[in-house]
Amino acid sequence: MSGPLSHIRVLDLSRVLAGPWCGQNLADLGAEVIKVERPKTGDDSRAYGPPWMKDASGKETSEAAYFMAANRGKKSITINLNNPEGQRLVRELAAKCDVLIENYKFGDLDRYGLGYKDLSATNPGLIYCSVTGFGQTGPYREKPGYDFMAQGMAGLMSVTGEPDGVPGGGPMRVGVPVIDIFTGMYATIAVCAAVANRAVTGKGQHLDVALLDSCMALLANQGMSYLATGETPKRIGNTHPSIVPYQVFPTADGAIILACGNDNLFSKFCAVAKREDLGKDERFAKNAGRVKNRSTLVPILEDVFRQRATEAWVEALEEAGVPCGPINTVAQAFANPQVQARGMQIKLPHPLADEVPLMGSPMKFSGTPIEHKLPPPVLGQHADEILEQVLGLGLDERAKLRAAGAI
Numbered sequence: 001m002s003g004p005l006s007h008i009r010v011l012d013l014s015r016v017l018a019g020p021w022c023g024q025n026l027a028d029l030g031a032e033v034i035k036v037e038r039p040k041t042g043d044d045s046r047a048y049g050p051p052w053m054k055d056a057s058g059k060e061t062s063e064a065a066y067f068m069a070a071n072r073g074k075k076s077i078t079i080n081l082n083n084p085e086g087q088r089l090v091r092e093l094a095a096k097c098d099v100l101i102e103n104y105k106f107g108d109l110d111r112y113g114l115g116y117k118d119l120s121a122t123n124p125g126l127i128y129c130s131v132t133g134f135g136q137t138g139p140y141r142e143k144p145g146y147d148f149m150a151q152g153m154a155g156l157m158s159v160t161g162e163p164d165g166v167p168g169g170g171p172m173r174v175g176v177p178v179i180d181i182f183t184g185m186y187a188t189i190a191v192c193a194a195v196a197n198r199a200v201t202g203k204g205q206h207l208d209v210a211l212l213d214s215c216m217a218l219l220a221n222q223g224m225s226y227l228a229t230g231e232t233p234k235r236i237g238n239t240h241p242s243i244v245p246y247q248v249f250p251t252a253d254g255a256i257i258l259a260c261g262n263d264n265l266f267s268k269f270c271a272v273a274k275r276e277d278l279g280k281d282e283r284f285a286k287n288a289g290r291v292k293n294r295s296t297l298v299p300i301l302e303d304v305f306r307q308r309a310t311e312a313w314v315e316a317l318e319e320a321g322v323p324c325g326p327i328n329t330v331a332q333a334f335a336n337p338q339v340q341a342r343g344m345q346i347k348l349p350h351p352l353a354d355e356v357p358l359m360g361s362p363m364k365f366s367g368t369p370i371e372h373k374l375p376p377p378v379l380g381q382h383a384d385e386i387l388e389q390v391l392g393l394g395l396d397e398r399a400k401l402r403a404a405g406a407i
Contacts, residue, residue: 012074015044019129029363042078051064063378071376071377073374081114090114099129106141124202135210147178156173162237183211190207249305252306265323344360344362
């Protein structure tokens with residue numbers, strides 16, 4: 001076994017990000033993932049460029065960086081779902097798979113005979129994961145949904161960004177499509193749980209994972225604060241609603257993040273800053289007091305931090321065991337020795353380039369380590385391999401499917 005899910009085969013009918021992110025996680029875990037795409041155009045995200053991947057000479061290829069971010073480890077086949085022969089192919093592939101991922105609008109695949117009831121009748125052990133904007137139930141179930149919409153509707157943007165009345169104030173979306181990604185992560189967890197359950201019961205099931213639900217769950221402490229108090233949380237920028245100091249401070253040459261998650265860490269910080277008086281002050285000695293007196297304490301700390309450069313602060317605070325860090329650019333993050341040591345950037349050979357740089361999986365296993373073997377596929381790259389090895393179709397049968405416009 002080369003991965004904990006190397007015994008699993010996945011049929012990935014999803015596109016763009018949330019569903020593909022789940023499929024990519026499963027591929028990282030060793031599953032064989034067959035990505036079904038539209039003929040000629042493929043996954044929508046193949047057109048989400050620039051930027052485009054570059055070949056060995058530095059020339060741009062037709063592969064979008066966006067697509068490359070969510071499809072490593074997969075095999076690609078193009079199938080026309082509007083074609084009856086194409087629908088038959090998907091049914092036959094689903095019969096040979098353990099998991100199916102789809103993110104079509106509610107009811108769309110039922111029209112093709114590719115819904116859960118149809119496919120599970122042939123393959124009772126099939127784990128069928130539907131990833132949608134609003135789920136399979138409720139008044140919004142037929143609406144399309146996107147990450148940006150979910151961030152707004154679920155209240156995440158209302159607690160993200162600077163407060164009203166300050167420069168740059170106003171609701172702000174997170175800098176990456178975090179709800180698509182978290183929905184993909186929840187879908188991954190659900191699939192793994194269903195695989196474990198099937199090992200005991202022998203039965204598959206229909207998994208219903210939605211962007212709006214995932215964003216509501218992601219509210220976490222902010223959502224719970226509202227439920228506990230009835231008060232709507234407000235935007236507070238880079239500060240924390242329940243911990244002080246836990247924010248960005250300006251330094252002599254830039255900025256630093258300080259994260260004093262308890263009173264002991266604040267005391268250690270005060271020693272490094274040579275302001276032991278702050279740690280002994282009744283207003284600031286305990287976190288509850290620091291939160292209450294935030295407006296008094298923070299300006300004092302801002303003046304303290306401006307007295308040294310970022311690197312000097314980081315060195316001194318790390319030596320004292322106080323959590324802190326610089327605010328890196330993406331380039332600086334990839335150059336970080338810890339990031340490099342953890343294998344978060346990898347390189348794999350690619351049909352359109354000698355090799356391509358890719359992000360690695362953050363999951364580490366001692367007994368079944370992850371092996372990155374396949375780069376994101378070019379459109380339809382593995383069609384013949386899949387049809388021959390999974391369905392046993394010969395050259396003549398594949399030629400007929402192509403002539404019929406099914407693949």
